[in-house]
Amino acid sequence: MSALDVRAAAPTGAVRVRRAARAGAGEWLALAFLAFVVLAAVAAGLLAPADPLAIDPANAFDPPSLAQLFGTDESGRSIFARVVHGAGTSLLIGVAATALGLGLGTALGVLAGLGGRFVDFGVNRLLEVLFALPGLLLALFLIVIVGPGTLTTTLAVGLSTAPGYARIVRAQLLTVRAAPYTEAATVLGVGWWRKLRRHILPNTLAPLLALGTLGVGQAIVWASALSYLGLGAVPPSPEWGAMLAAGRTYLSTAWWMSVFPGLFIVLTAVSGTVLGRGFQRRTRSR
């Protein structure tokens, strides 16, 4: 993907640049939603003053109303408060896991791309082995060894996404190294270190910003999936995936218990993807 993107970037007309730079309504909506999620993560108490752990069995299974925006769960806890308070956990896992995956992936990719033939060969074989295992399986494997919990989930998702990033970084690096402007720099006698710093690395890593935005959405989905399976956040902590799993039992009678956390998982992932694509389009057209 990335190799083609970069090559296509060369011929650009003025019209195309302008269209790409203008953010559409979808992007604004995505940005607004993410802003809400980030605000919830930073200052949950501001948006939902109710205690997400406070039980009230007498008011269990209340459907959404003005008093309880998203209804209540089986113990009478406010779903809205839980979704808002859960944003921090979900977002933190998403961002930390992606940062871990990207960081590790970049290190491996750069090592492979610059390390010479033998290092490249070694790293590539390692990546191929890791690729043979589906990412989620790799995450499950790590959790079985270390035990469930939020930190483990973050590590597991992060490590499982690293091989994908590594391969993209390596491919990008090889393309940039062979690009005309890099060759021009070589011909002009620019030093190796300076060439790496000024030309190769910036052009390799810029597209990663877009990838990272896409990755956060995916990491949140993965982390939720692990929590859904009971391998992530521990009860009764308000984590979106765990809430979804708890609501599953009551799907036919209290749909709001799983619909709202599910909606937040989907919307966060979609918003991340929409913004990520936007970034990608812009870096491509620059």
Add this chain to the structure above:
Amino acid sequence: MPRTSRLPLLSSALLGALVLAGCTPSGGDGGARGGPGGTGEPVAGGTLVYASGDAEPTCLDPHVGGNYPQALVSGQYLESLVSRDSDGQIIPWLAAEWTEAADGLSWTFILREDVTFTDGTPFDAAAVAANVEHVKDPETGSSTGYLAMGKVTAVEAVDARTVTFRLSEPDSALLESLSQPWVAMQSPAGIARGIDENCEAPIGTGPFVVDEWVKQDSITLLRNEEYASPPADAAHTGPAYLESIVWRFIPESATRYAALQSGEVDVIDNAQPDTLVAAAGEDGLTELNAPRPGSSNRLELNSGKAPFDDERVREAFIRSASVDAGIETLFFGTAERSYSPLSSVEALAHAEPDLFGYDLDAAQELLDDAGWTQRDAEGYRVKDGQRLTLEFPVSTNQSIPAEQSLFEQIQASTKEAGFEVRLSLLDLSSWYAVLAANEYDVVSAPYTKVGPDVLRILYSSSGITPAPSGYFANHAQVSIPRLDELLTLASQTSDPDARADYYEEAQTIVLEGFYILPLYDQQNHYLLRDGVRGLRALPTVSTPTLYDTWLAEG
């Protein structure tokens, strides 16, 4: 899913208003029901599809290990020496009559005539001896049956139809123990094939025969055409009505219920509270509520170590745990609060509701008295720098979602008194490991057994020491000489009144010592499609028997 399947159910409702007239949820009596509306003549033939939500057994021979999933299915192909009727009286099954010796140290059973195992081996005294030997053989790895036969030292075949059990000490629970599916009778020739082969298809005297077991999918059972040994309380004699049974495993609750609604299966077990409520609103579905015997479902407080070695702390925990409202909402009124260590189906169950009222102020006072006077920043009580933390391992295999939610509510309400309850959801083997390592303060581990003798297994001090297999049942680690004495006396007396008195005093000691927090009976609900008639739960361990069951047309 419920919406889409309304249509066929609605049409069947219109077609058979007569049939529906007889469709009311049955109580816990487990009695056989005839067909409603004058169409009650049983029809032979057909295949019934049963969907179990319990774990798939790893071995179909209930002598090996001995758990409830095994009992559910083995009741269709294996039978016991005696059974129990809905009044709790022991009634004849494979044994026609029995007498206890005056000293209580031996029991003699006269076996039923003309019974053969489905492989042609005659059922006789030698077969009974071989079965007890099999259960007691360490190679078999029996835990439930092994405990039930604990006092049996020898089984002698006097003649073909007379068999004598010799005991190390009198056992007032012997008949109750023998009524359980975990000591059911199997063909000695079948046992002789070795554990691996016998596990695949045990050979019994039951109304059905194991035909095929496709792992992770289903067990197919075929009718035993020669069948002639129903228990004394069965509704008919001769072979079963059903031609075959497909015994499926559908662990996911919603999927199981959807399969029942669509008519893909005829009977489901482990119906969850929300499912029961949904089913009550549907036409064409009937509930069978059959609480399990033995212990009630209760939290056991580990008195063997701090902080629960202090009775005041135990009482404070129980006083500050608010459970009534939770049981009401989480179980939608399908479960009744219990105040006894024993199941409500046990005639000798003794309840003390006054001990279990919610009282936060009393709990706070008790904790202050016990020296837990400080609070840390998070509001938990602290003593000598130690936080008042309780480890609560929960086996996900053995508790339903509603129950796990109830535990979360207990966690939240006891927090107000300053307890930090740490819930950890564990798979079965990790859960056993935590128990064996004594790394728990609160645990829920219901025990199913016929009769009040379950108290001896759960609260006798000998139950604290793990068996060689690592299993122990006295999770509350109760060790009281008087209690041990009472439980021994109760298990040895042949006087029913004295037995009742001993058990009442024993239960009072357990309840007043705040070793347990009783919640409700071990829930056991079945849902049947309307065309299924004559299905009942055996009053022994409340497993279904499909012997009297038949399928009505339409």
